[in-house]
Amino acid sequence: xxxxxxVRTLVISLTVAIFLIAGMPLxxxxxxxxxxxxxxxxSDEELDRFVDALxxxxxxQIETQTAMTDAIEAEGMSEQRFSEIHxxxxxxxxxLGDEISEAEEQAYESVLAELMEVQQGAxxxxxxxxxxxxxxxxxxxxxxMAIQQDQELAQRVQEMLQ
Numbered sequence: 478x479x480x481x482x483x484v485r486t487l488v489i490s491l492t493v494a495i496f497l498i499a500g501m502p503l504x505x506x507x508x509x510x511x512x513x514x515x516x517x518x519x520s521d522e523e524l525d526r527f528v529d530a531l532x533x534x535x536x537x538q539i540e541t542q543t544a545m546t547d548a549i550e551a552e553g554m555s556e557q558r559f560s561e562i563h564x565x566x567x568x569x570x571x572x573l574g575d576e577i578s579e580a581e582e583q584a585y586e587s588v589l590a591e592l593m594e595v596q597q598g599a600x601x602x603x604x605x606x607x608x609x610x611x612x613x614x615x616x617x618x619x620x621x622m623a624i625q626q627d628q629e630l631a632q633r634v635q636e637m638l639q
Contacts, residue, residue, distance in 0.1 A: 519620055519630065526610040527620050528637045533606035541599040548591045552584040559588060 519527070549559045562585045565571045577585070607617045624631045 517619065517623075519623055523620070524630075524633065524637070526612070527617065528634060530607050530610035530612060530617065531634075532638070533609075534603045537599055537602050537606065541595060544595045544599075545592050548595065549588050552588050554581070554584050554588065559585065563589070 546556060549556055558581070562577055562581060565577070566585075604614060607614060612620075624634055
């Protein structure tokens with residue numbers, strides 16, 4: 478993997494982390510004008526704690542993805558079919574090509590409820606992990622924004638993660 482791809486992967490991971498921790502899209506946190514706000518400097522000690530928290534958050538994300546996959550499969554659905562039904566539910570004009578059976582609809586509703594529960598639990602775990610490292614969610618998110626804005630800082634974090 479090239480260095481550019483590694484940094485890009487880091488930024489994507491951080492964006493996912495910010496979404497899950499904050500419980501809202503990153504876009505909602507950005508100002509409407511095209512310029513991002515300046516972020517306070519990040520000390521070496523703070524960066525060490527950030528990386529520790531980030532690693533725990535990534536572990537939680539992996540566990541959450543596994544739990545979600547297991548929940549879908551436990552209802553006898555494939556991830557692809559769940560996704561198709563979910564997309565159709567979100568966009569009624571989307572054509573699935575075939576009808577959703579009553580059994581699929583019930584399985585979908587059951588899975589959806591369980592996924593929401595899993596996600597809420599994961600979000601709390603991630604907030605706790607961030608807090609355990611001495612951050613509030615706002616400062617953690619500020620560091621993520623700093624990493625997205627500062628190539629050198631992103632490189633330092635990438636090296637610390639290796």
